[in-house]
Amino acid sequence: MNTDSQIIIKVVERDGTELGSFPASKHESILDTAEKHNIDIWYSCRSGACFSCACTVKKWFENIDIGKFGYPLVDVDEEDCLTCIAGINDDAWDGTAKEILLKKF
Numbered sequence: 001m002n003t004d005s006q007i008i009i010k011v012v013e014r015d016g017t018e019l020g021s022f023p024a025s026k027h028e029s030i031l032d033t034a035e036k037h038n039i040d041i042w043y044s045c046r047s048g049a050c051f052s053c054a055c056t057v058k059k060w061f062e063n064i065d066i067g068k069f070g071y072p073l074v075d076v077d078e079e080d081c082l083t084c085i086a087g088i089n090d091d092a093w094d095g096t097a098k099e100i101l102l103k104k105f
Contacts, residue, residue, distance in 0.1 A: 007063070007088055008099045011039050011055070016103075024088045024100065029069045030055075031083040041083050041104065048085040049073040051105075056080050059101035063092035 007024040011034060022037035024030075031053050034041050044052040048070045057064050061079045066072060068087030076082060083102070092098065 006095060006097045007092060008097075009033070009102060010099055011041065011102045011104065013104055019104075021099070026088065026090075026093065028087070029084055030081070030086050030102070034083065043084055046084045047073070048082045051082065053083040054080055054105050055083055055102040056105070057100065058103050060092075060098050063089050063098060063100060065089045
């Protein structure tokens with residue numbers, strides 16, 4: 001079974017306005033995948049050092065690996081992630097449909 005399409009990431013603005021959603025990827029950061037689907041998440045360094053791409057994970061945080069594609073070089077509060085280096089936990093691909101909700105800072 002192809003479980004890649006089972007995990008959807010939805011991105012909303014600070015005011016709750018939905019920007020869009022897209023299928024998560026096993027092989028690239030949340031930011032890279034969002035860009036491919038024309039979802040605008042701000043960024044600067046792309047290396048986990050500037051906090052520009054930070055989002056709060058409002059739903060299914062336990063499925064986010066905050067350091068999957070790099071080590072966070074700034075402090076990140078619990079349930080927040082730097083989308084340039086964050087990805088989906090390998091264990092999340094269990095066939096269970098999930099919609100991860102990210103709220104931009």
